[in-house]
Amino acid sequence: MAPLQTPRRRFALPAVGSQLFLVLLTLGFLAPVAWAVLSAFKPAIDIIRYPLVFDPTMFTLDNYVEMFSDVPIGLGFLNTGIVLVIKGAITLFCAPLAAYAFAKYDFPGKTLIFGAVLVTLMLPTIVLIIPLLLEMKELGWVNTYQALILPGSVDAFAIFWMRQVIAAVPDELLDAARVDGCGEFGIFWRIVVPVIRPGLAGLAVLTVMNIYNDFVWPVVVASSERMATLQVMLSTLAQTITGNKIGADYATVTGELLAAASVALVPLLIVFIVFQRHFINGILAGSVKG
Template structure:
């Protein structure tokens, strides 16, 4: 007597789940869409009719005035230098440190790794005064070194990559050693291709953190010459009123929205382009096979 098992039906998500996700998506996107649309409205209309948008009133006046009043180009330039340099340091050294913690055995490994993790619990405000005093002693205040080096290899990046590298089979590494491959060659030829999704996810997070960083840059690089994008945005209203006599609240608001829209576009494009890699990076190392 034989029996056949009916194929298991794939459960479909309930309609309520779809509705909840749609409402949640709209709640997150509504402020962003409003800011982008309002940036193209005449300044008085932003205040008098904030929830409406008339395509016939489309204007670039807010953007034109903003570029004249605010040194946002300098902010983008400084942020770009910090982003490229600091991001490169993070994505090079963090996986190397994580590889040592994940695949090597040495005296005090767990103690050192625990000390690294403890730094994750320290609030940023606790580290600001010691770091600022250190930058002053080195003569690095208002320099790129001060913006780039502190926190270039942070504990989260090491922890993230250690979890990803721990899932790499040891047999692959042993086979490479038998073939005569050196340790750094094993890392570059064997480990890096395997952990590429996790590295891409770390890259997205690193770019977002550096791009949005405000507290440390506003303290250590207070001069206009070294101001990053977020620092420029924080002083934007002051710059507008200082450069334009009689600038009213509507004018300031319009230029603020224009500057925020310009600052938002790079991150939005980056996330849309790399969202698949980001999701794969989040899942990397979560399942062992």
């Protein structure tokens, strides 16, 4: 008999190619961010003269010191924080409630109403700006927190996301709670919410990112400096710096812009790092077919 030959291991070339592609893609995404953060610690003139060179011996905090003295970025963080906390809380409370009704209850017009909710996902934001702005003007809410918080606080995507998650909750759990005498809101709060916690965590991360990065609506409805959110303040940073500093050149403005952008990046980076595992679990929970 011929001796048995052990099968040769083939080099997993496709897997290595995929990993190499992902590494290059990651570096492509991170390179501009790394350049902006490192350049913020360079002397302003060197950012223009030597944009691709970073000398650790020339490390300086001048751009940050000048930026904090020229721009009320703390006010932008405060306004964004207030909007983020209140609007995020409304979204995370009301969207699952609406989704629970669509996922677990039968009522007249349910399909039609849910279809109307989904249709709003197809409407560009720019289409809704003028009607919403006129509504805010009639209510006297222009340049107020109400205008920044209430419009869009319960959006169609959040309802759709949570409906997909809640639809996977077994009906037997709800029926058992009803038999035990639990009320309808008690069922939602004590039974459904603990089960859908991964989906809620994923929605929370997306909600924080969307509210924190929102620019179009705040720049329209909050034109005054005292109500400007962080993104609006960043968009007008160059004009603010040149207005506060006579003779400010292009290098100075660029250095302070990079410093402000680096500071604005920190909160989102912390949120994503801390809640990365919950976000991935939430994405998987939201992918369940309902």
